[in-house]
Amino acid sequence: MSTYKTLITDVLVVGAGLAGERVAVEAASHGLDVIILSLVPPRRSHSTAAQGGMQASLGNCAMGEGDNPDVHFADTVKGSDWGCDQDVARLFVETAPLAVREMAIWGVPWNRVVAGKRTLPDGRVIEEKKEKEGLITARDFGGTAKWRTCYTADGTGHTLQYTMDSMVIKMGITVHDRTEAISLIHDGEQCTGVVARCLRTGDLRVYIAKSTVICTGGYGRLYSASTNAVINEGSGMFIALNTGVVPLGNMEAVQFHPTGMVPVWILITEGARGDGGYLLDKNLYRFMPDYEPKKKELASRDVVSRRMIQHMRKGYGVDSPYGPHLWLDIRHLGAKHINTNLREIANIARNFAGIDPVKDLIPVRPTQHYSMGGVRTNIDGAAYGLKGLFAAGEAACWDLHGFNRLGGNSLAETITAGRIIGKKVAEYTLGATLSYNYELVDKAVKEQENRIKALVNGWNGKENVYELRKLMEQNLMDYVGIFRNGKDLQKAVDNLRELYHRSLKIGLRSNGEGANPELAQALRLPGMIKLALCISYGALMRTESRGSHAREDYPKRDDANWLKRTLAYWPEGADLPELKYEPVKITELPPGDRGYGESSAESQGGKNG
Amino acid sequence: MADRELTFEIFRYNPQKPEVKPYLQTYKLKETTGMTIFVALNQIREEQDPSLMFDFVCRAAICGSCAMVINGRPRLACKTLTKTLPARIKLFPLPVFKLIGDLSVDTGTWFRHMSLKTEAWVHTSKTFDPKAQEERMDNETALKIYEAERCIECGCCIAGCATANIRDEFLGAAGINRVARFMLDPRDERTPAEYFEVVGSEEGAFGCMGLMACDDNCPMELPLQMQLAFVRRKMASIGIGYKPGKGIKLA
Numbered sequence A: 001m002s003t004y005k006t007l008i009t010d011v012l013v014v015g016a017g018l019a020g021e022r023v024a025v026e027a028a029s030h031g032l033d034v035i036i037l038s039l040v041p042p043r044r045s046h047s048t049a050a051q052g053g054m055q056a057s058l059g060n061c062a063m064g065e066g067d068n069p070d071v072h073f074a075d076t077v078k079g080s081d082w083g084c085d086q087d088v089a090r091l092f093v094e095t096a097p098l099a100v101r102e103m104a105i106w107g108v109p110w111n112r113v114v115a116g117k118r119t120l121p122d123g124r125v126i127e128e129k130k131e132k133e134g135l136i137t138a139r140d141f142g143g144t145a146k147w148r149t150c151y152t153a154d155g156t157g158h159t160l161q162y163t164m165d166s167m168v169i170k171m172g173i174t175v176h177d178r179t180e181a182i183s184l185i186h187d188g189e190q191c192t193g194v195v196a197r198c199l200r201t202g203d204l205r206v207y208i209a210k211s212t213v214i215c216t217g218g219y220g221r222l223y224s225a226s227t228n229a230v231i232n233e234g235s236g237m238f239i240a241l242n243t244g245v246v247p248l249g250n251m252e253a254v255q256f257h258p259t260g261m262v263p264v265w266i267l268i269t270e271g272a273r274g275d276g277g278y279l280l281d282k283n284l285y286r287f288m289p290d291y292e293p294k295k296k297e298l299a300s301r302d303v304v305s306r307r308m309i310q311h312m313r314k315g316y317g318v319d320s321p322y323g324p325h326l327w328l329d330i331r332h333l334g335a336k337h338i339n340t341n342l343r344e345i346a347n348i349a350r351n352f353a354g355i356d357p358v359k360d361l362i363p364v365r366p367t368q369h370y371s372m373g374g375v376r377t378n379i380d381g382a383a384y385g386l387k388g389l390f391a392a393g394e395a396a397c398w399d400l401h402g403f404n405r406l407g408g409n410s411l412a413e414t415i416t417a418g419r420i421i422g423k424k425v426a427e428y429t430l431g432a433t434l435s436y437n438y439e440l441v442d443k444a445v446k447e448q449e450n451r452i453k454a455l456v457n458g459w460n461g462k463e464n465v466y467e468l469r470k471l472m473e474q475n476l477m478d479y480v481g482i483f484r485n486g487k488d489l490q491k492a493v494d495n496l497r498e499l500y501h502r503s504l505k506i507g508l509r510s511n512g513e514g515a516n517p518e519l520a521q522a523l524r525l526p527g528m529i530k531l532a533l534c535i536s537y538g539a540l541m542r543t544e545s546r547g548s549h550a551r552e553d554y555p556k557r558d559d560a561n562w563l564k565r566t567l568a569y570w571p572e573g574a575d576l577p578e579l580k581y582e583p584v585k586i587t588e589l590p591p592g593d594r595g596y597g598e599s600s601a602e603s604q605g606g607k608n609g
Numbered sequence B: 001m002a003d004r005e006l007t008f009e010i011f012r013y014n015p016q017k018p019e020v021k022p023y024l025q026t027y028k029l030k031e032t033t034g035m036t037i038f039v040a041l042n043q044i045r046e047e048q049d050p051s052l053m054f055d056f057v058c059r060a061a062i063c064g065s066c067a068m069v070i071n072g073r074p075r076l077a078c079k080t081l082t083k084t085l086p087a088r089i090k091l092f093p094l095p096v097f098k099l100i101g102d103l104s105v106d107t108g109t110w111f112r113h114m115s116l117k118t119e120a121w122v123h124t125s126k127t128f129d130p131k132a133q134e135e136r137m138d139n140e141t142a143l144k145i146y147e148a149e150r151c152i153e154c155g156c157c158i159a160g161c162a163t164a165n166i167r168d169e170f171l172g173a174a175g176i177n178r179v180a181r182f183m184l185d186p187r188d189e190r191t192p193a194e195y196f197e198v199v200g201s202e203e204g205a206f207g208c209m210g211l212m213a214c215d216d217n218c219p220m221e222l223p224l225q226m227q228l229a230f231v232r233r234k235m236a237s238i239g240i241g242y243k244p245g246k247g248i249k250l251a
Helices: A018-029 A069-079 A087-104 A156-170 A236-240 A301-316 A335-340 A345-351 A411-430 A438-457 A467-481 A486-503 A517-541 B037-047 B106-119 B139-149 B163-164 B171-185 B193-200 B213-217 B224-240
Strands: A005-014 A034-038 A118-119 A125-128 A174-177 A178-185 A191-198 A204-214 A254-261 A278-280 A326-329 A362-372 A375-376 A390-391 A566-568 A578-583 B005-010 B024-032 B065-069 B073-076 B089-092 B098-101 B103-107
Touching: A005 A018, A005 A191, A005 A411, A018 A034, A018 A411, A034 A178, A034 A204, A069 A087, A087 A411, A156 A411, A156 B139, A174 B106, A178 A204, A178 A236, A178 A438, A191 A438, A204 A236, A204 A411, A204 A438, A236 A375, A236 A390, A236 B163, A254 A301, A254 A486, A301 A326, A301 A362, A335 A345, A345 A362, A345 B213, A390 A411, A390 B073, A411 B106, A438 A517, A467 A486, A467 A517, A486 A517, A486 B193, A517 A566, A566 B103, B005 B037, B024 B037, B073 B213, B089 B193, B106 B171, B139 B171, B171 B193, B171 B213, B171 B224, B193 B224, B213 B224
Parallel strands: A005 A034, A005 A204, A034 A174, A204 A390, B005 B089
Antiparallel strands: A118 A125, A178 A191, A191 A204, A254 A362, A278 A326, A326 A362, A566 A578, B005 B024, B065 B073, B065 B089, B098 B103
16 A cells, blocks of 8 residues: 545635636635645746736726627637637636735725826827726727726736735645646545645645636647746646546647737737737738728737738738748837836846837737637536536636637636636535545555656656656647647647557656656646647648638638537547537527628628628 | 857756755857857756756746856856857856756745735735726826836846845845835835835845945846835835825825
8 A cells, every 4th residue: 555645625726826726716705615725836837927917898088988798708708719608708707807906905906997088099189087087997909899907007917916825825825846746536426635746746646525626727748839837738738638538628729819918928928019019021011901990900819819820921021030020110119108017028028038128110920829729617616527526727628719719808817707716616515425435545545656667767668757747848839829720739649649549658857856847748748649639630620721820721710610629539458539519509590601700791801802 | 250160168967966065067069149047957958967057948038047157247147159159168046046956056945035024016905897997097107017027036136145144034126126026116005114124124125234245236227226215215215204194195
């Protein structure tokens, strides 16, 4: 028998970003015992990197006047290219304003309406009303009919996370940071917790819980050029996938953000364009109005990213050692605006590219940014396939975003879904009893111990984890990017399949003792490659273009055949996911024209263009 | 510059294996354009020594994970370009914080303890009413709170602080700045006397020796010296200027 420490709790939250902490706060406020596990101290979570803001239809600022949940709903559904579940979108847009106001009571210093006239960078004059002064204001973001993105200067994610964590601390919620969940304990029907590895000592621990909630964020780091933090490796998704009974939804829906800074791929927030920034080509020509006369730089992210690639393919990109790129120009916004409202951008440009955006252009290219797909759940956040398992935030496919997420809807989803799903988790947990099978737990730990021993001793082979990882990243980057086609996708699937087999033969080069980082990577890589296969195989099979999924060989959205969600399962012993499909819930808005993008009547290359 | 060969001397120690004494290990690396310590350390781990421990999360100077002592100064490794350093680069873990291994230290536990000690949350008697409009706030006030909230808890100010290095319970600049953040916030209902309990001691505002390395080392360029002066002034006025019945107005 092995020795390991076992901890028991009511609710186990895996991941301490905004979604995870919001779920934890909700569950704890129902009197439940909660433990949060996190790879890093909560305030280091990737949520803190969100600069721009969160959407909620408060309608306080002049350009947000007349906004309401109905308008937000329509924007979200169009943004998703009708791929989202509309009952979820409706619940979300109705709850988001509450979630924003609640964060204000807890301490977020939201920017407020300042009364008076001002001139926008494009020359329009707007007037903020006296009676709205001091209420929470909003800025413009892509794909929205109104200014709806609430923000705190350049650090919205930071202030939200610090405030949320202050509630976690105030409520005395237990956080085990530097702890990684490496497998779910389950019997095929019920989830009873996780096996975790301590990243301080390397020891294995068992957490037994009535309910387990996966809030581990996205998988951006599967791609070699991603805006994501280095911890975003999709671990929560693949431990769910590894059960064989929990499916991942729409993994082929991958968002590329138009403005990752070349060559470090750090995000330049959409707020830069929302506040009036332009995209320029090598001739310093502002090209977006030619493609998208209505929304210009502020069409949805999938559309802007494709237009940028299209324009560079025509030869208008700026050559660089890192491939062609375009320019982001915010110089006309002025030093004061750049150094306060867009300070984070200014600092990033100065620190990491040695340029000053007050007088210089910023080199940008579309960069992997967000995972629309994730652990498939119902509207309560309950995962398909296992009782007692939930998911929220980017790790989940709830499904609010469909095939393209709007800027500002991810931060909004973290705290809004956290609030809603936290309540559902609490209700479920209050009605649940703790029962678990000791043999099942011991078997789950043994399985992980054996994996570790095999890696340390090289029993299965001597493959190098870092080499395999690079190959995985490159395959996704080269063949499963912004524009996709059958030939390349098939190549990606074949290559990744081979890589998956090789990843089962990894052997460490170091001794694997203690909190060894090579071991941590080696434990994750097979799961990461499984996710890469779910993405590329799902993309290969989906023979249409929808939102961020753009097939050059199938350029049209095909509602007759593809108005459905992909569900990827990983049967035991398989080397490819098994794909199933389910219908998308359309409750209010039937599929139609997005009003921007290639197939819109209003854009170049559209029906009339 | 791009042709230089860099020599890294890196502190190695695993507290779980105390029988192996701390030592400096040398790695050589060819410098590339735009190379940061983040790029360099990952390259060393992937190509030369997969056991090397260090922490990065955002790699964009936002999360505060990667502070370490680089050629004698506490800095964020992710935004330190190698071209700003000589060809010989010495890396040590931050002092004061508990060592996890090599360059990795436990800042998370220290900062959670600091938050608990200063009760770093908005103290309010109000509860959330989902039907009500939000309470109004002057935008200038919101921006002022945000300025103090910008601390990323990287620990550079603590590691470079003489007092924090000799006095375990000293709150340091990060702690004092944190208290200032709540003092500035009209939503926080704590009285001056309650704040005095938190920072009016040698562990708080009066423990500082005034060397101001915190202000020099802060990668966010927070006005830590001013925040200290602000908090000290408040504390002093509570001590000497208290008039019964009139109360004390903060900020």
